[in-house]
Amino acid sequence: MSAMAATSPRQTMAEWCPTCEAETDHEVSIELRTESTKAENARYSREPYRITRCLRCDERRSQRMNNA
Numbered sequence: 368m369s370a371m372a373a374t375s376p377r378q379t380m381a382e383w384c385p386t387c388e389a390e391t392d393h394e395v396s397i398e399l400r401t402e403s404t405k406a407e408n409a410r411y412s413r414e415p416y417r418i419t420r421c422l423r424c425d426e427r428r429s430q431r432m433n434n435a
Protein backbone atom coordinates (compact mmCIF):
# COMPACT_ATOMS: atom_id res chain seq x y z
CA MET A 368 0.00 0.00 0.00
CA SER A 369 1.20 3.50 -0.79
CA ALA A 370 0.02 6.80 0.52
CA MET A 371 -1.23 9.34 -1.97
CA ALA A 372 0.66 12.56 -2.46
CA ALA A 373 -1.68 15.10 -0.94
CA THR A 374 0.22 18.05 -2.33
CA SER A 375 -0.30 17.12 -5.98
CA PRO A 376 -3.16 19.03 -7.63
CA ARG A 377 -3.54 16.37 -10.28
CA GLN A 378 -4.39 12.76 -10.05
CA THR A 379 -1.72 10.18 -10.57
CA MET A 380 -2.67 6.67 -11.52
CA ALA A 381 -0.80 3.53 -12.39
CA GLU A 382 -1.79 2.51 -15.90
CA TRP A 383 -0.41 0.42 -18.69
CA CYS A 384 1.85 2.32 -21.07
CA PRO A 385 2.38 0.64 -24.47
CA THR A 386 5.50 2.72 -25.06
CA CYS A 387 7.17 1.68 -21.82
CA GLU A 388 5.56 -1.75 -22.11
CA ALA A 389 4.98 -1.58 -18.39
CA GLU A 390 2.56 -0.27 -15.82
CA THR A 391 3.76 3.20 -14.99
CA ASP A 392 2.51 6.27 -13.15
CA HIS A 393 0.37 8.53 -15.29
CA GLU A 394 -0.75 12.07 -14.66
CA VAL A 395 -4.47 12.14 -15.39
CA SER A 396 -6.55 15.19 -16.19
CA ILE A 397 -9.91 15.88 -17.81
CA GLU A 398 -10.20 18.28 -20.71
CA LEU A 399 -13.24 19.59 -22.58
CA ARG A 400 -12.66 19.80 -26.28
CA THR A 401 -14.93 21.32 -28.85
CA GLU A 402 -15.60 19.08 -31.79
CA SER A 403 -16.92 21.30 -34.50
CA THR A 404 -18.16 19.54 -37.57
CA LYS A 405 -20.62 22.34 -38.17
CA ALA A 406 -20.24 25.81 -36.73
CA GLU A 407 -23.89 26.06 -35.79
CA ASN A 408 -23.90 23.16 -33.36
CA ALA A 409 -20.38 23.58 -32.03
CA ARG A 410 -21.72 24.58 -28.65
CA TYR A 411 -23.40 21.22 -28.31
CA SER A 412 -20.33 19.19 -29.10
CA ARG A 413 -18.01 19.82 -26.21
CA GLU A 414 -16.72 16.40 -25.37
CA PRO A 415 -14.81 15.43 -22.26
CA TYR A 416 -11.46 13.85 -22.94
CA ARG A 417 -9.32 12.02 -20.48
CA ILE A 418 -5.71 13.12 -20.88
CA THR A 419 -3.04 10.83 -19.54
CA ARG A 420 0.68 11.54 -19.50
CA CYS A 421 3.16 8.84 -18.74
CA LEU A 422 5.58 10.10 -16.11
CA ARG A 423 8.30 7.77 -17.37
CA CYS A 424 8.37 8.40 -21.13
CA ASP A 425 6.37 11.66 -21.11
CA GLU A 426 3.99 10.45 -23.79
CA ARG A 427 0.55 12.05 -23.78
CA ARG A 428 -2.58 10.25 -24.86
CA SER A 429 -6.16 11.41 -24.99
CA GLN A 430 -9.24 9.28 -24.86
CA ARG A 431 -12.82 10.31 -25.39
CA MET A 432 -14.81 9.53 -22.27
CA ASN A 433 -18.44 9.18 -23.33
CA ASN A 434 -18.12 6.18 -25.60
CA ALA A 435 -19.80 3.77 -23.23
Ligand SMILES: [Zn+2]
Pocket residue numbers: 384385386387388391421422423424425426
Ligand atom coordinates in the same frame (compact mmCIF):
# COMPACT_ATOMS: atom_id res chain seq x y z
ZN1 LIG B 1 5.46 5.39 -20.88
